[in-house]
Amino acid sequence: MAEIEFVDVVKRYPDGFEAVKHMNLEIRDGEFVILVGPSGCGKSTALRMIAGLEDITEGDLKIGGEVVNDLAPKDRDIAMVFQNYALYPHMSVRDNMGFALKLRKEKPEEINRRVTDAAKVLDLEQHLDRKPANLSGGQRQRVAMGRAIVREPKAFLMDEPLSNLDAKLRVEMRAAVSRLQQRLGTTTVYVTHDQTEAMTLGERVAVMRAGILQQVASPRELYENPKNLFVAGFIGSPAMNFFAGSIEADGIRTPMGTIPFADELRRRLEQHGSGSRQAIVGIRPEDFEDARFAPEGHRGWTFDAHIELTESMGSEIYAHFDFEETEQLEAEELRELQEDAGTADVPQSGTSGHAVARVDAASEVRPGATARLWLDTNKLHLFDPSDGSSMTRPKEAEPAVA
Numbered sequence: 001m002a003e004i005e006f007v008d009v010v011k012r013y014p015d016g017f018e019a020v021k022h023m024n025l026e027i028r029d030g031e032f033v034i035l036v037g038p039s040g041c042g043k044s045t046a047l048r049m050i051a052g053l054e055d056i057t058e059g060d061l062k063i064g065g066e067v068v069n070d071l072a073p074k075d076r077d078i079a080m081v082f083q084n085y086a087l088y089p090h091m092s093v094r095d096n097m098g099f100a101l102k103l104r105k106e107k108p109e110e111i112n113r114r115v116t117d118a119a120k121v122l123d124l125e126q127h128l129d130r131k132p133a134n135l136s137g138g139q140r141q142r143v144a145m146g147r148a149i150v151r152e153p154k155a156f157l158m159d160e161p162l163s164n165l166d167a168k169l170r171v172e173m174r175a176a177v178s179r180l181q182q183r184l185g186t187t188t189v190y191v192t193h194d195q196t197e198a199m200t201l202g203e204r205v206a207v208m209r210a211g212i213l214q215q216v217a218s219p220r221e222l223y224e225n226p227k228n229l230f231v232a233g234f235i236g237s238p239a240m241n242f243f244a245g246s247i248e249a250d251g252i253r254t255p256m257g258t259i260p261f262a263d264e265l266r267r268r269l270e271q272h273g274s275g276s277r278q279a280i281v282g283i284r285p286e287d288f289e290d291a292r293f294a295p296e297g298h299r300g301w302t303f304d305a306h307i308e309l310t311e312s313m314g315s316e317i318y319a320h321f322d323f324e325e326t327e328q329l330e331a332e333e334l335r336e337l338q339e340d341a342g343t344a345d346v347p348q349s350g351t352s353g354h355a356v357a358r359v360d361a362a363s364e365v366r367p368g369a370t371a372r373l374w375l376d377t378n379k380l381h382l383f384d385p386s387d388g389s390s391m392t393r394p395k396e397a398e399p400a401v402a
Helices: 043-051 093-103 108-121 137-149 167-184 195-201 219-224 229-234 263-271 332-341
Strands: 004-012 018-027 032-036 058-063 078-081 155-159 187-192 204-209 212-217 241-248 251-254 257-259 277-283 288-290 301-312 316-322 354-360 370-375 381-383
Touching: 004 043, 018 043, 018 212, 032 043, 032 195, 043 058, 043 078, 043 155, 043 187, 078 137, 093 108, 093 137, 108 137, 137 167, 167 195, 187 195, 195 219, 204 219, 204 229, 212 219, 212 229, 229 277, 229 381, 241 354, 251 277, 257 301, 316 370
Parallel strands: 032 187, 032 204, 078 155, 155 187, 288 354
Antiparallel strands: 004 018, 004 058, 204 212, 241 251, 241 277, 251 257, 277 381, 288 370, 301 316, 301 370, 316 354
């Protein structure tokens, strides 16, 4: 059994800095869990604590039900795949993959069997006698994974293994990693700062920020029901649009106009308490559409928008539009989100009167013109400006672990 469990784990350095703060997370046997978040959020530190490369200041770390706080890395029966491959340049692929088994004094025939089996899984059979210098980046990464596979460990730990690859190769390797984990069924913890990797790979995704676990859920749950403004803004590409707004009796007042309540949204708000109050309104770009292509029979709200810029992606168009922002967003959570994610990733800050809509590729939206846009009012997200918590997340949609 290879369950991994963090029980109130803290990592504090000698200078007092806490990289991981009271982390509680249970990873089930055979599960593929992603740790994601901006640089410095504590995700790699958490992974290194599982590996035994970082000491635990407080709390317990369990592997297979056993507390391993004081267990040496070599005794934890885990295998780690690093960002920089960490291959021996003077060794062949065969020798790189079997080196750990050789150190454990496994029989040569057993080493050969495991290396051959792993090479078949990773499509490396024709490269076994080549040196790393003669391989592509994707092939080197597969060799690094093969070296982990042959050990047949309780768990795989992967620390941003695809970040050194080009965009096309990353897509290919994401699929390869996913197929590999499904085939082997080994407990896997994967660290990345790339939310696209997180959403496409993991059974569950743990979003971290400043050493604190923000939300743990399936990719779909994170996308549809983010717990707070940080998760909402970090997950999704292009990023969610944010506006200053207020909840009124007849709807939600925004710079684009007063958006009428959808029945489902009204029920969710009532769960969190009713009454007029300020809010941060979150709208994903894909919840807009050119009004001409709005779904038939689907209730929504239409408005006119001045299009500033369009980006054709082939299968869709990103339409950037302006509006008159009469109220500035002052939420601390939003400011920190922009700092963590970078303004390039969260351009729609709500302070510049700018937003992005993702519309049908056949749309005739043009820069400098006014377009009639449609909004799916069932998909609005509202957040409390004081602490960034969701005001529209269903009460029953609590994460399995938080």
